[in-house]
Amino acid sequence: MARLNGDLRNIASSLTSGLVIVDRELKVTRYTPLAVRLFSLIVEDIGRPLPAVPTTLPVPDLAGDLDATIRSRESRMRELSSDDRDLLIQIQPYVGFDDEVLGAIVVVLDVGDVADARRAREAAIHNLRQVAESVREVVWQRNAANELVMITSRVEEIYGLDRAAVLADPELLLGSVHADDVVRVRAAMASADRRWQVTFRIVRPDGSVRWLDEVAGAAQVDGDDGMVIGSAIDVTEAHEIARLAEQRTAVLDAILNTADTAS
DSSP: OHHHHHHHHHHHHHOSSEEEEEETTOBEEEEOGGGGGTBOOOGGGTTSBGGGSOBSSOOTTHHHHHHHHHHHOOOEEEEEEOSSOEEEEEEEEEEOTTSOEEEEEEEEEEOHHHHHHHHHHHHHHHHHHHHHHHSSSEEEEEOTTOOEEEEOTHHHHHTOOOHHHHHHOTHHHHHHBOTTTHHHHHHHHTOTTSOEEEEEEEEOTTSOEEEEEEEEEEEEETTEEEEEEEEEEEOHHHHHHHHHHHHHHHHHHHHHHHHHHHO
């Protein structure tokens, strides 16, 4: 028994997570040194209810979670955060050799590095979306299954479509493409390298026709290289100017040809 207890103490002290064991009355029966990341435990706290022990971070309804775990045998998990610390606690049933629930085990993990990485990722995504919203183009992102996962609010100005409706039903975008341009747009989107540039017309809900220039290319996002990011800009004015220039050039050519014939 002494050897087994020694082995248990050595195993517990080698863990990189904190561990607290409580009985069915939620009284502390054993804990490891790293448990003090959350619980301000001292030797005299053995036999004291864990919810009565001061904590370094607030733990909402600890007693309720412990009771629920002991009754249901289901593990529970909570994330705890402050300005400078991020912890994860997992509460699981402590089961004896005869399969009787004797209490609960509280595992305390320091997830600061993971939380920092997640916050950095969320900040980067937020910044990207802020930049995307500030440009004239409508910017979008599709995953490997060609599902629309992001589109900027500029879609409402350019397409005349509600952004939330487009996210719920991305086919609204293709449904706006002019009937004479649909085949060409579909062919561009089906390119093997998932990279394209295509100019096409759309018909807005009010019946007006606009010319768009869309550029897209494959990109790796969060390790997923199946993503495609694209943007479309309204080039109606430029297209109209080019069309008028062509007309004027044609008229000038006709006048010059007439003058040459007359001479």
